Amino acid sequence: NFMLTQPHSMSESPGKTVTISCTRSSGSIASDYVQWYQQRPGSSPTTVIYEDNQRPSGVPDRFSGSIDSSSNSASLSISGLKAEDEADYYCQSYDTSSHWVFGGGTKLTVL
């Protein structure tokens, strides 16, 4: 099994761009899809990115996902930050032993 490591917290100002990283401990980040989930305080998670870089309908194009094989990491970028983007963000990927792995989560504060 592998681990997904995210920064514990990040903060940025409204209107700016923030990029949250998710580093895979072993095996290639490109070998399995990476998803990103947003969890606002007191709410259940919602999907903002699936299959590395796909946005579900209704998710604004301010949200984008990418994969970097050189650093074995995935990234979630949020541009034009809004107060409503303040939330916890979790990356997730699949382990070929039919297990699912979540990152520890990143608390995003929009100052």
Place this chain on the structure above:
Amino acid sequence: QVQLLESGGGVVQPGKSLRLSCAASGFSFSSSAMHWVRQAPGKGLEWVAVIAYDGSDKNHADSVKGRFTISRDNFKNTLHLQMNSLRPEDTALYYCARDVGYSISSGRGFDYWGQGTLVTVSS
């Protein structure tokens, strides 16, 4: 629209059992793999179990293997989690979530989540 409604949570003593349910509506339940995910108070998300669209295949996290069992009733559009030999560390909000695919190895992520049901294991 897709709706997932969990129920069955509550306060239970260590060593006891509890059965969670997740009622699905707004989509073809029998075409989707389904998951249980939990979140301990103030902690992150932990995947618990997955079941294939037809119930033919399932898998559980090591932390619950041998104690929890995922199942589904496609006639009643309901997902279940039977939890036995509960421990204090099982205390969490339990979510059901729909897989983008139909098998336990789709690898495509989850697209819809329920609101969760709280399980508290305490004497």
